[in-house]
Amino acid sequence: MKYLITGNAGFIGFHVAKTLMARGYAVVGLDNVNDYYDTALKEDRLRALYSAAQQHGVEYEFVRANIADRAALDRCFEKHQFDRVIHLAAQAGVRHSIDHPEDYVESNLVGFSNLLETCRHAATPHLTYASTSSVYGGNTSMPFSEDHGVDHPLQFYAATKRANELMAHSYSHLFRLPTTGLRFFTVYGPWGRPDMALFKFTRLILEGKPIPVFNHGHHSRDFTYIDDIVQGVIQSSDQIATPDASWSGAAPTPCTSNAPYRIFNIGNGNPAQLSDYIDALEEALGKTAIRELLPMQPGDIPDTHADTHRLQQAIGYKPDTSVREGVRKFVEWYRDYYAV
Numbered sequence: 001m002k003y004l005i006t007g008n009a010g011f012i013g014f015h016v017a018k019t020l021m022a023r024g025y026a027v028v029g030l031d032n033v034n035d036y037y038d039t040a041l042k043e044d045r046l047r048a049l050y051s052a053a054q055q056h057g058v059e060y061e062f063v064r065a066n067i068a069d070r071a072a073l074d075r076c077f078e079k080h081q082f083d084r085v086i087h088l089a090a091q092a093g094v095r096h097s098i099d100h101p102e103d104y105v106e107s108n109l110v111g112f113s114n115l116l117e118t119c120r121h122a123a124t125p126h127l128t129y130a131s132t133s134s135v136y137g138g139n140t141s142m143p144f145s146e147d148h149g150v151d152h153p154l155q156f157y158a159a160t161k162r163a164n165e166l167m168a169h170s171y172s173h174l175f176r177l178p179t180t181g182l183r184f185f186t187v188y189g190p191w192g193r194p195d196m197a198l199f200k201f202t203r204l205i206l207e208g209k210p211i212p213v214f215n216h217g218h219h220s221r222d223f224t225y226i227d228d229i230v231q232g233v234i235q236s237s238d239q240i241a242t243p244d245a246s247w248s249g250a251a252p253t254p255c256t257s258n259a260p261y262r263i264f265n266i267g268n269g270n271p272a273q274l275s276d277y278i279d280a281l282e283e284a285l286g287k288t289a290i291r292e293l294l295p296m297q298p299g300d301i302p303d304t305h306a307d308t309h310r311l312q313q314a315i316g317y318k319p320d321t322s323v324r325e326g327v328r329k330f331v332e333w334y335r336d337y338y339a340v
């Protein structure tokens with residue numbers, strides 16, 4: 001089995017690739033290593049992947065390319081025949097999308113369209129791609145279910161990810177390209193993203209500086225530990241999407257189809273209040289945070305909670321890392337990586 005992992009220098013792409021190689025699979029990683037956040041961290045992840053490949057004696061190739069560059073993608077698909085494509089490259093970040101929509105057009109719309117085309121022409125057996133809990137936007141009915149309508153994104157990031165789900169459906173329908181979209185719920189853990197709260201809070205607390213706590217800490221998030229995500233991504237990718245025989249156009253289920261298409265939530269299913277998350281961080285760091293309580297930010301969703309029963313039914317997905325344990329592991333990694 002050979003996998004293509006796009007966004008391979010990123011947080012989730014790094015962990016997925018590492019786990020696949022530990023299981024003996026060949027991996028081709030693709031990423032443009034852009035400077036949305038510290039590129040040194042991305043380069044370190046890539047170095048760790050080369051070491052992992054050596055350690056496990058498996059084939060690993062890294063392609064430095066932009067998915068918006070169609071010719072570069074074509075070259076990669078001409079050189080390799082992929083059994084699975086796991087597409088994680090994207091411009092992430094809710095707040096960045098408010099002032100930089102063009103980054104999302106390039107990576108999430110043009111890039112995604114290119115990827116669909118290359119998968120179509122290469123007759124890729126299964127494309128699994130990242131969507132987000134942010135597609136639930138203005139919905140307030142909890143837990144968020146794949147059966148709910150998701151037509152009220154609160155920022156452009158969510159709009160582009162929702163667009164990906166719709167674009168995927170058209171390819172699954174027209175070209176019978178099997179696609180699985182995974183709506184990730186706030187992923188955290190070692191080698192995480194410096195633009196996300198846990199990373200920022202850890203740095204500020206260790207520096208003795210105040211942490212900005214939006215919505216006065218009343219947000220709740222379905223924080224999902226990276227190892228639980230990796231299991232879910234790999235198992236979903238292993239199980240090729242098929243048409244849903246019970247699907248009917250008269251009363252269409254939004255997350256399946258008569259085409260080989262499906263969408264799953266992938267979250268912890270057990271949300272925590274932001275203030276409890278900070279408590280867990282204080283405990284792990286052995287240091288009290290200075291909390292600067294602030295109002296809600298534009299584009300933020302107050303609460304997220306994943307209904308994961310569909311993924312559980314399909315692949316037996318069962319996340320089992322508590323926030324306290326996950327945050328402790330993150331802090332362990334952070335202290336070691338930054339030598340603090």
Ligand SMILES: NC(=O)c1ccc[n+]([C@@H]2O[C@H](COP(=O)([O-])OP(=O)(O)OC[C@H]3O[C@@H](n4cnc5c(N)ncnc54)[C@H](O)[C@@H]3O)[C@@H](O)[C@H]2O)c1
Pocket residue numbers: 006007008009010011012013030031032033034042065066067068087088089090091092093106107111130131132133183184185186187188193
């Ligand atoms: N981490 C989360 O909590 C979370 C939540 C919901 C959805 N997601 C989605 O999961 C996926 C992975 O997220 P992550 O947290 O690992 O983010 P990340 O930013 O760490 O990884 C994304 C990687 O994609 C690369 N990339 C971006 N645009 C590219 C382009 N045009 N061409 C090639 N490479 C490009 C970046 O350099 C980066 O290394 C993304 O699609 C993201 O939107 C993540």
